[in-house]
Amino acid sequence: xxxxxxxxxxxxxxxxxxxxxxxxxxxxxxxxxxxxxxxxxxxxxxxxxxxxxxxxxxxxxxxxxxxxxxxxxxxxxxxxxxxxxxxxxxxxxxxxxxxxxxxxxxxxxxxxxxxxxxxxxxxxxxxxxxxxxxxxxxxxxxxxx
Numbered sequence: 001x002x003x004x005x006x007x008x009x010x011x012x013x014x015x016x017x018x019x020x021x022x023x024x025x026x027x028x029x030x031x032x033x034x035x036x037x038x039x040x041x042x043x044x045x046x047x048x049x050x051x052x053x054x055x056x057x058x059x060x061x062x063x064x065x066x067x068x069x070x071x072x073x074x075x076x077x078x079x080x081x082x083x084x085x086x087x088x089x090x091x092x093x094x095x096x097x098x099x100x101x102x103x104x105x106x107x108x109x110x111x112x113x114x115x116x117x118x119x120x121x122x123x124x125x126x127x128x129x130x131x132x133x134x135x136x137x138x139x140x141x142x143x144x145x
Contacts, residue, residue, distance in 0.1 A: 004103045005089060006110035010096035017100070018092060020085055029081035036084075041091045051076055083144050 001023055009016035028035040033052065036045035037051075055073055058064040064072075093099075105111035 001104050001106060002111075004105060004108060005085075005088065005110070006100040006103060006115050007092050007097040008100045010098070014116065017112070017115065018097065019103075019108050019115070020088055021108060022085060022102075025081050025084040028084035029077050032080050036080075039088050041087060044087055044091070045081070048076070048080065094134045 002023070005020045005022060007018045007020065009018075025035070033048045036042075036048060044064050052073060055064065055069045059066050059069045100115070103111045103114050105114055
């Protein structure tokens with residue numbers, strides 16, 4: 001089972017809910033800059049591109065050996081792959097998304113189904129039903145005390 005973080009959009013529309021798997025990202029390891037661009041992490045993508053460009057120029061100017069530059073590039077990609085999901089969450093939080101919870105599921109689709117099965121849309125209920133539900137007894141022993 002995997003752990004997924006659920007983030008709700010600032011406008012509360014259910015079609016904009018984002019489910020992010022926690023942990024290591026193989027896509028971020030193999031396609032660092034492209035992965036960041038795909039997930040609209042512009043500043044992170046620009047920083048990764050700048051570091052990669054710096055390493056390429058350093059090899060071209062013979063400031064670094066190609067082996068050391070490759071090792072540094074792999075290390076940067078590895079660190080990014082470990083932190084990519086957390087950076088994605090931070091990017092969405094800056095855009096106004098808010099944490100809605102953690103879900104344990106086998107895949108992202110199952111996590112979405114679990115999230116939406118437990119979510120009650122407030123717009124679908126009339127106001128009188130919400131008020132009546134607020135007065136029910138949680139213990140069920142003493143009635144409405």
